[in-house]
Amino acid sequence: MAESEFKTKFRAKVTVMFRKSILDPQGAAVERALKSHTAGDISFPEISSVRVGKVIELTIDGIDAGADAGSVEEKIKILADRILANPVMEEYTVAVEPL
Amino acid sequence: MAESEFKTKFRAKVTVMFRKSILDPQGAAVERALKSHTAGDISFPEISSVRVGKVIELTIDGIDAGADAGSVEEKIKILADRILANPVMEEYTVAVEPL
Numbered sequence: 001m002a003e004s005e006f007k008t009k010f011r012a013k014v015t016v017m018f019r020k021s022i023l024d025p026q027g028a029a030v031e032r033a034l035k036s037h038t039a040g041d042i043s044f045p046e047i048s049s050v051r052v053g054k055v056i057e058l059t060i061d062g063i064d065a066g067a068d069a070g071s072v073e074e075k076i077k078i079l080a081d082r083i084l085a086n087p088v089m090e091e092y093t094v095a096v097e098p099l
Numbered sequence: 100m101a102e103s104e105f106k107t108k109f110r111a112k113v114t115v116m117f118r119k120s121i122l123d124p125q126g127a128a129v130e131r132a133l134k135s136h137t138a139g140d141i142s143f144p145e146i147s148s149v150r151v152g153k154v155i156e157l158t159i160d161g162i163d164a165g166a167d168a169g170s171v172e173e174k175i176k177i178l179a180d181r182i183l184a185n186p187v188m189e190e191y192t193v194a195v196e197p198l
Contacts, residue, residue, distance in 0.1 A: 017154070034157075037178065047159055048160040048161070049157070050158075052153060052154070053153065055114055055152045056149060056150075056151050059146070059149075061147035062145050075143060078141055079133055079141075082136070083133060083136060
């Protein structure tokens, strides 16, 4: 059947980070912790910047036959704008792959 | 110069998620919010699972000439095991790219 060629299951990954212009205190704290970690054998003074964000992994199942990764991505972007991210302070990227 | 072929600047991305067997209440809350979002034109009842994790983006600058993405990744994994993730409850992936 032609229908079976359409995927109905997707995984979407939304990565939300503070905009570059916004101070990221959590990232600064992690940077300090990483740089000052010298317990035992390893140190990493070369770390020059750390930003911490969140990643939201969505599984989408049973979407209309005929949906492709592009159309799922469009829909996820609307949800990201409205719910998952605060566009004033944050920026996000969306990656969708069929499962 | 041969030296100039070595990269000394890298970006590493560490993605930390709860292990599959660990309950993710934040993900469950986001799932509920996304599913029940019907304001206006869009709804997304097909979302079947949501997991929320964190992403830590590190910039590494001025590392020894001769370092490659692989050796940076090894070092970042040690830091991830010790500081960035709790291996009992969380799993992580590391991706390194030269800048």
